[in-house]
Amino acid sequence: MDNTLSHKQHAKIQAHIQAHQHVPGGLMPLLHAIQDDIGYVPEAVYPEIAKALALSVAEVHGVVSFYHHFRTHPIGKHVLQICRAESCQSMGSDKLEAALKANLGVDYHQTTADGNVTLLPVYCLGNCGCSPAVMLDDEVYGRMSAEKVADLIAEVCHG
Amino acid sequence: MVKIYVPIDSTALSLGAESTAKKIMQEAQARGIEITLVRNGSRGLFWLEPLVEVETAQGRVAFGPVQPSDVAGMFDADFTQAQADKAKAHPLYLGLTDELSWLKKQQRLTFARVGITDPLSLDDYLAHDGYQGLKNALAMSGTDIVKAVTDSGLRGRGGAAFPTGIKWNTVLNAPAEQKYVVCNADEGDSGTYSDRMIMEDDPFVLIEGMTIAGIAVGATQGYIYLRSEYPHALKTLNEAIRKANLAGYLGDNIQGSGHTFHLEVRRAAGAYVCGEETSLLESLEGKRGLVRFKPPLPAIEGLFGKPTIVNNVISLATVPIILDKGAQYYADYGMGRSRGTLPIQLAGNLKQTGLVELAFGATLRELLYEYGGGSASGRPIRAVQVGGPLGAYLPESQFDTPLDYEEFSKIWAVLGHGGIVAFDDSVDMAKMARYAFEFCAVESCGKCTPCRIGSTRGVEVMDKIVAGQNRAKQVHLLRDLSDTMLNGSLCALGGMTPYPVLSALNHFPEDFGLSNKEAAA
Numbered sequence: 001m002d003n004t005l006s007h008k009q010h011a012k013i014q015a016h017i018q019a020h021q022h023v024p025g026g027l028m029p030l031l032h033a034i035q036d037d038i039g040y041v042p043e044a045v046y047p048e049i050a051k052a053l054a055l056s057v058a059e060v061h062g063v064v065s066f067y068h069h070f071r072t073h074p075i076g077k078h079v080l081q082i083c084r085a086e087s088c089q090s091m092g093s094d095k096l097e098a099a100l101k102a103n104l105g106v107d108y109h110q111t112t113a114d115g116n117v118t119l120l121p122v123y124c125l126g127n128c129g130c131s132p133a134v135m136l137d138d139e140v141y142g143r144m145s146a147e148k149v150a151d152l153i154a155e156v157c158h159g
Numbered sequence: 160m161v162k163i164y165v166p167i168d169s170t171a172l173s174l175g176a177e178s179t180a181k182k183i184m185q186e187a188q189a190r191g192i193e194i195t196l197v198r199n200g201s202r203g204l205f206w207l208e209p210l211v212e213v214e215t216a217q218g219r220v221a222f223g224p225v226q227p228s229d230v231a232g233m234f235d236a237d238f239t240q241a242q243a244d245k246a247k248a249h250p251l252y253l254g255l256t257d258e259l260s261w262l263k264k265q266q267r268l269t270f271a272r273v274g275i276t277d278p279l280s281l282d283d284y285l286a287h288d289g290y291q292g293l294k295n296a297l298a299m300s301g302t303d304i305v306k307a308v309t310d311s312g313l314r315g316r317g318g319a320a321f322p323t324g325i326k327w328n329t330v331l332n333a334p335a336e337q338k339y340v341v342c343n344a345d346e347g348d349s350g351t352y353s354d355r356m357i358m359e360d361d362p363f364v365l366i367e368g369m370t371i372a373g374i375a376v377g378a379t380q381g382y383i384y385l386r387s388e389y390p391h392a393l394k395t396l397n398e399a400i401r402k403a404n405l406a407g408y409l410g411d412n413i414q415g416s417g418h419t420f421h422l423e424v425r426r427a428a429g430a431y432v433c434g435e436e437t438s439l440l441e442s443l444e445g446k447r448g449l450v451r452f453k454p455p456l457p458a459i460e461g462l463f464g465k466p467t468i469v470n471n472v473i474s475l476a477t478v479p480i481i482l483d484k485g486a487q488y489y490a491d492y493g494m495g496r497s498r499g500t501l502p503i504q505l506a507g508n509l510k511q512t513g514l515v516e517l518a519f520g521a522t523l524r525e526l527l528y529e530y531g532g533g534s535a536s537g538r539p540i541r542a543v544q545v546g547g548p549l550g551a552y553l554p555e556s557q558f559d560t561p562l563d564y565e566e567f568s569k570i571w572a573v574l575g576h577g578g579i580v581a582f583d584d585s586v587d588m589a590k591m592a593r594y595a596f597e598f599c600a601v602e603s604c605g606k607c608t609p610c611r612i613g614s615t616r617g618v619e620v621m622d623k624i625v626a627g628q629n630r631a632k633q634v635h636l637l638r639d640l641s642d643t644m645l646n647g648s649l650c651a652l653g654g655m656t657p658y659p660v661l662s663a664l665n666h667f668p669e670d671f672g673l674s675n676k677e678a679a680a
Contacts, residue, residue, distance in 0.1 A: 024463065025425070027445030032387075032426050053445075066447040066604075067428035069387045085349030085598075086544055086591070090507035090582045091535070123431060123548075123598065124347055125388050126355040127173050128506035128580065129205035129513055138390040142173035 005045075009038050013045050017052045027053055027063055031070055040071045076111040076118035078156050080104075080149070081135040084121045087128035091143075096132050099146035116157050160193045161239045162214035166274070168201035168359050169391045170352070175226060176209035182227040183211070186234045194239060200360020202274035203514030204261055212256055213241035220246075221253040261530060266492060267516045268500050269477045270353075273360045278395055281402050284363040290408065292479030296371045297416045304375035305331050308478060310486035312498025317343055317434070317471030318546060318575035319651075320497075320564045323478075326468060329458035330376040333466035338378035340369050340420075341443065341462055341469045344385040344392070345427050345434040348547025350506040350578030354472035356514060358385070358392040361476070362399035363408075366422060368475035370409065371482055372468050373420040381422040382462070384439050387429050396424050431548075431602040435650045436469040438604060449606045450650045471576070473502060492518035497563045507544075507580035508534045517562075524558040527581060538583035542591075542667065546575025548598050549655035551662035552588065573658065588667035593621035595659040599652060610653025613644045617660065624671055631677060637664065 005013075013034055020030035030049065034041050046060045053060075064070045082097050104112050104119060111118040127133035130142025136152050165171075165180040180196060187194045202210060207223035211233075220241035222233060229251060236249040246252060253259060267273070276283040284290070296304050309324025330338060342365065346354040357365055369381045385393055400422050403409040411419045425443055427433050433442045437451035440462050461467025477499065481489045490498045497519035503526060505512045510532035527533070527540055534540050542552045551572035553560070560566055567574050582591075596617030605611045617640055624633045641657035648654035664671055668678030 025443050025445040028428065028442060029425065032428070059446075062447050063445065067430050069427075069429035086548060086594070087350045087506040087578075087580045089591075089594070090580055090586065122388060122429075123602070124349045124351075126346060126352040126386075127170055128350045128352055128504065128578065129170055130173055130208075131507060133173065135388070140169050140173045142170060 005042055010045075012037050013042075014048070017045075017049060021052045027055070027060070031064060035070060040074050043072050076115055078117050078137055078153070079120060079135075080117050080153065081120045081122035081125070083123070083125050083127075083131070083133045083135075085124040085128075087124075088132040091131035093132035096134075096144060096146060096149070100149055103146060103150060117153060160195050162195045162197055163239070164197045164199045164212040164214075164219065165209060166201040166360075167198035167278070167391075168274075168356060169389075170205055171201050171208040171210070172391070174205075174208045174224065178227045179209045179211065179225050179230065182230040186230050187239075190234055192234070192239060197277050199276060200272075200274045200278050201356065201514075202256060202262060203270070203356065204259065204511070205513040206511045207253065210256075213239055213246075215242045217242060217255060218258075219256045221256040221259065222249065222251040223253060225251060261511070261513075261515075265516050266500050266518050268480050268489065268492070269357070269364075269473060269502055270361075270514060270516045271480065272364065273356055273514070276361065278360050278362055279398055279402065281363065281406055281408075284361075288483060289363055289479075290367055292482030293367050293371055293374075293408070293414070295482050296374055297414065297418070301331055301375045301377060304371060304482065307481060307486045308375075311481040311489040312486075312493070312496070313474060313477055313481065313489065314497070314564065315471055316473035316477070316501070316576065318348070318573065320574070323470060323474050326458055326470070327372065327376055329456065330378070330466045330468050333459050335466050337380070337463075337465045338376055339462045339465055339467040340372045340376075340378045340381040341440070341467055342369055342381065342383040342475055343434060343436060343439055343469055343471050344383050344389075345439060346386060346389075346472070346576070347431040347434050348549075348576050348578050350544065350580035351504050351547060351576045352506075353502040353504050353514060353577065355389055355392055357472050357476045358383075358389070359395050362396050363403065364476045364479055365396075365472055366399060366403050366409065368478035369422060370413065370420045371478050372470070372475060374413075374416075374418050376466075376468060378466075378468065379419045379421065381420060382443055383422070383424045384427055384433070384443055385424050386427045393424060393426065400424065430604075431598075432604045432650070432652050435652065438650070439469065440467065447604070449604045450652075452649070473576075494518070494520040494561065494563050495565055497565070501562060501574070501577045503562065504578045505531050505581075506578060508536055508540070508583050509581045510535050519563050520561045522559050522561050523553065523579070526562075526579060527558065531581065534581060534583045536583045536585070538585065540581050541584040542582045542586055542588060542663075544580045544582070544591075544659065545578070546573040547578055548595065549573070549651055549658055550575050550578075551658045552591065552666060553662070554666040571658070571662065573655070588663040588670035589621065589625050589672075590670075592660045592663040592671075593618060593625070595656055595663075596621060599656040603652060607647070607649040607653060609644045609647040610649070610656075613640055613648075613653060614656065616640055617644075617656070627672060630672055634664070634671070634673065634678060
């Protein structure tokens with residue numbers, strides 16, 4: 001996947017930096033704004049972020065790399081998160097996990113060959129009353145099976 | 160015009176409530192029936208979600224679980240005339256919601272409005288005793304507000320169970336130009352969702368609780384540190400905050416009182432350790448979520464070095480009813496030093512999962528079988544993890560333990576945030592012990608060695624035990640490592656990982672390929 005920033009993307013990032021420059025503790029909201037907007041936090045903009053927020057580049061790198069949520073490279077069009085926590089395990093999430101990995105042909109942190117779905121582990125979605133749970137983009141689904149997840153993926157990918 | 164309720168809570172949505180709501184609107188239009196559709200919170204009976212309710216003169220009548228494919232049939236049965244015989248004959252008819260025994264037996268104080276109101280209707284909130292607590296608080300001194308919270312006996316519902324009033328008192332007495340109220344909404348424990356439900360289903364109660372906290376201790380700025388896995392809660396909170404600002408319940412000069420309190424939601428980014436209060440504060444400051452050394456306590460030097468209240472969602476959301484009904488009213492519930500109620504979350508392998516708010520003192524057995532209805536799989540319940548991934552696993556012989564902080568402590572277990580995860584007899588407890596270490600390794604902030612290195616060594620030791628390599632020696636190592644983590648870790652992540660590990664080993668040695676005697680060696 002192409003990792004170079006377009007002028008438009010760069011302009012968007014600059015606008016986010018300006019908007020968060022003087023926010024107390026503004027680095028986290030800034031990183032969220034950038035990732036929400038262009039899908040990831042490009043390492044190429046660390047120096048600009050660092051300068052605007054009076055931090056070192058190492059500090060910016062430290063924060064981005066500390067949090068599971070932030071990523072430094074573009075990913076698939078959709079993100080599928082499978083809950084690996086205890087409640088979901090008690091309802092067979094390890095089987096669901098194995099089936100989905102096999103069906104999609106990817107392991108965690110990988111993207112399907114067609115670029116559609118990136119598979120991520122997650123530790124609790126707060127839907128523990130309806131385990132096993134998955135999250136596809138911003139929607140959570142409960143009492144899942146491999147078949148049901150396949151239907152959900154087909155729906156978001158092909159309408 | 161008949162009022163129909165379809166929940167907008169994440170769990171209801173995860174089971175198709177959105178499609179059910181749309182289908183109800185479509186059918187009503189197609190049949191020329193005028194309805195008002197209200198998107199309420201969830202009543203917390205998850206095996207019946209999507210739970211559809213119809214308002215009648217006798218009260219709300221429930222139908223559930225309602226899939227979109229059920230909707231046409233419900234209209235055929237005139238379900239909008241919910242008290243007529245034809246509707247009552249429908250297979251999904253459940254009767255008056257308030258009469259459902261699961262709800263009727265509960266003592267809902269913190270969750271009094273959840274599932275009943277439209278979460279984003281301030282009018283609804285006010286009509287259901289909302290902002291009565293703030294009204295009383297505005298007529299009181301900070302000292303008196305703090306005293307009421309102390310007298311109520313409320314203890315931190317995030318899991319640490321520290322008396323809330325004592326924390327507030329420290330902040331109250333810490334002189335500073337700026338103080339903060341921080342709500343810990345980084346609900347990362349598996350088996351818990353009560354914070355999420357409050358934020359999605361009754362957000363104003365949290366806003367009110369935080370406002371009262373701010374007024375009590377003289378803090379003018381509040382932050383809700385919300386986990387990134389809760390996108391619906393984020394939207395709901397932001398909208399509720401906007402509405403509260405517009406109505407003069409937040410901002411400058413709250414309700415003409417001269418008090419100021421601003422509130423903002425900050426998103427976390429998927430680090431479990433940020434549920435630890437000092438790590439959370441680091442994160443709010445825009446840093447890596449490394450745990451801080453204590454002292455200084457956050458109440459003295461918290462966010463940006465200023466005195467800060469850090470409380471869990473449920474603790475803060477319980478403050479309004481204490482200020483409304485009085486400290487004694489709340490303290491009259493409960494047992495021993497565990498006063499008031501606990502919103503318990505039933506999760507995992509149970510037939511009937513959901514939210515059960517009860518006074519402290521109910522037993523696990525009651526919750527698992529009377530409320531939970533036994534396992535979902537129909538097999539015997541073998542182990543129960545209470546209090547999240549750092550909580551102990553309890554065997555059947557401990558199911559009669561009352562839910563009380565001290566009683567749990569006596570059996571080397573924790574109540575934590577009130578999550579109960581049930582496992583049937585297909586569970587492999589050695590695998591769960593290995594997972595506890597694995598989780599700790601993934602989530603460790605890396606600041607202290609016992610947690611950072613110990614978690615990885617723990618995974619390795621467990622692998623050797625499972626593979627049967629010199630088990631007796633490995634179990635000795637496992638106990639030694641657990642001892643180091645328990646006593647040498649900086650925070651509860653490393654310090655409590657031994658709870659699930661050792662409880663699994665002690666109660667279920669056979670899963671580790673050991674006899675009781677070998678496990679104890």
